[in-house]
Each structure stands twice: as structure tokens, then as C-alpha cells.
Amino acid sequence: MTTLHSAIETGLSAELPGVDVRSYPDLEGRVSLPLVLVELAELEDGTQPGTGELALVARLEARVVVDPNQRDAELLVRQLACRLAAACHFKTWGLPIGVARVQSIAPDGFKADLDGYLVWCVTWTHEVHVGDIEEFPMPDGATSIVVTVTPEPGAQESVDTGANHEL
Incomplete structure (x- = not known):
């Protein structure tokens, strides 16, 4: 997925000179306009x-973001x-995808x-094939989650002693 996002950013930046193209930016800081924000919405x-x-x-x-105070x-x-839609139309971004x-x-x-801001959204799809789980490494800082279940008052408690742990 990282490769796909990078390829889209590079391709759109080349097709839309003068437009800042980013994936998942921190919008708390300063950004230049016009801006295109790319994100994966669904699989x-x-x-x-x-x-x-x-x-x-x-x-x-991809959201096109424009200053509403700009002329026209x-x-x-x-x-x-x-222009963004035309730049995406039938592209594969040099990757083995639909x-x-x-x-x-x-x-x-x-x-x-x-x-x-004035914002318009362009939506498009690609078919992608995923073959190796290693293509999706765990994010840095991944942690374990511990879940504790407490029965409601009055509920019967059942504990599995796990007598057979043989694998």
C-alpha cells in the first residue's frame, strides 16, 4: 500500500504542476493551496x-482543496x-494493478x-492483488491488547480449566 500511495503522489504531482499532492498529511501545520489529499477509503x-x-x-x-477567497x-x-480525474483515468501508476x-x-x-475551504472529491478504484502477508508489515510501536471480561452481577461464572492443551 505504501508503494501505491507513493506512485499516485508522484504521478499526480507530475500531472498537476503547481498543486501540492499529499497522502494523509498533518493538517495542523501550514499547507500550500491548491492542495490534493489522497487517501485509501475502502477495500x-x-x-x-x-x-x-x-x-x-x-x-x-482525492480531495481538491482551494482557498475560497481566491479569485474564481x-x-x-x-x-x-x-483535471485530477483526467490524470487518474485508466492509470496504473507503473504498478501491476488494474x-x-x-x-x-x-x-x-x-x-x-x-x-x-472549497473541497471537491474525486473517487476512483483499482483492482489490486495481495499475495504475501509481508507486504503489510506491522506498524512501528504495535502493542498487545489485553481484554478482560467481567460477568454481569447474578450471571453464572464458567471457567474452562483447559485440561487438554495438546496441539
Whole structure:
């Protein structure tokens, strides 16, 4: 997934000169506008290839963010959204994945971090095949989770002593 995000960022930056393209940025600091924010929104079951690999349809979203005080901002955000969709159309970003299929280009008001800006969202999909669990390393700092279950008052408690631990 890291390779996919990097390839998309690189490809869109080349296609949209003068536009800052980022994946999952920290929006607390300063950002330059116009801005395109790319993120993986969803993974769904894809067409299984019968090779043992897992096929997934990755739905990606890219938000075009424009300063509403800029001259002709309403038109500019729409033009950039269309340019972004054209830049994604049928691309594979040089990776062994299915071609991009643009699904929608629409206004977006779902990111609280972007309130006060003009935002349009371009959504597209790629089919990707995942074959090796090592492609998804555990994040740095991963920890264990301990879950404790306490029965409700009055509930009968049952404890499995685990007499047979043979593997």
C-alpha cells in the first residue's frame, strides 16, 4: 500500500504542476493551496484470480482543496477536480494493478479539518492483488491488547480449566 500511495503522489504531482499532492498529511501545520489529499477509503472483494492471491478493489479518494477567497475559486476547484480525474483515468501508476476507473467527481463536505475551504472529491478504484502477508508489515510501536471480561452481577461464572492443551 505504501508503494501505491507513493506512485499516485508522484504521478499526480507530475500531472498537476503547481498543486501540492499529499497522502494523509498533518493538517495542523501550514499547507500550500491548491492542495490534493489522497487517501485509501475502502477495500472490497475483487475478482479472485485463482492463483492464491487475494484480489481487492481499492477505492481511493482525492480531495481538491482551494482557498475560497481566491479569485474564481468556485470555477477553479471544479476545473482542478476535472483535471485530477483526467490524470487518474485508466492509470496504473507503473504498478501491476488494474487501471483506474473514475467513479465520481463531486463537492465534499465530510472532512472537518477542511471546513472553510472549497473541497471537491474525486473517487476512483483499482483492482489490486495481495499475495504475501509481508507486504503489510506491522506498524512501528504495535502493542498487545489485553481484554478482560467481567460477568454481569447474578450471571453464572464458567471457567474452562483447559485440561487438554495438546496441539
